[in-house]
Amino acid sequence: IDLSVTWLGQAMPGCLYNASGVWCREEEELEAVRASAAAAVVSKSATLAPRDGNPEPRYCQTPLGSINSMGLPNRGFDYYLDYARRYRYGSGKPLFLSLSGLSLDDNCAMLRALAEEGLPAVPEVNLSCPNVPGKPQLGYDFAATAEALDAFDAAYPGLYGVKLPPYFDPAHFAAMAEILNRHPRLAFVTCINSIGNGLVVDIDSEAVVIKPKDGLGGLGGDYVLPTALANVREFYRLLPGKDVVGCGGVKSGREAFMHILAGARAVQVGTCLYHEGPGAFARISSELAVLMRAKGYRSLDAFRGKLRTL
């Protein structure tokens, strides 16, 4: 069974890697992902300056997934740029740098700095951080997204991607696709970030489970799988010539298979990785291979995007 993927002109040894934010804030974590059965590595969303993030508790596991309001804790752009300078690209595992500037100027400054280095690292600009108090998600403001993508094109001469929030209406899929399709160097979209501003309630304490934003936070895990699949499938159809990276609710080979069937080129693991650690990549890969063998598929190309309708 061949789990390899050709993407961005490169052969990757598999299709799975970490979702940005999980196991990727410190160099040791990034290196643990690279050393695992993951096929690529993406770093924690960076701001220009380092940030401590929101007060704790700011992450909570539940029986159906997770809720977080981390608030963009990260080492600052220069830390991840320095990691990118020293990254072992020869391992065949692409490095993605997630960028989440607090302003359009900050995002463009990071993109220009990355471009000046001429590194093979690929930016994934985060248009969907739900957890900085007072900062709406860019991806829900279509005019601001259009303006941002024009500025990214001017700031960065290479291929790049964006991390999108979940959308819930066909009119929104169509409107966002029309904007994204104006940008040929926008090579991929990652769908989805967490479903923003959910509320988990603990009956025993009669309280919320995380401190920031009076308990509101981004949902991941089982809660989000159908929403993630809908976003992958819709953007796979609406963005010809671009790739879709699936993210949301992957905890076994079965969900990875579903994302690829819906059109995903590669698949990220978030909540499950947070709890299981980088050993999750070898487990999910072998489960995917077993499922493919049972179905008679020898490569991911054999079933990618082939989800049937009734």
Ligand code: RRO
């Ligand atoms: O750091 C966070 O709170 C965070 C970010 Br930047 C994001 O994009 N998605 C998320 O669930 N949490």
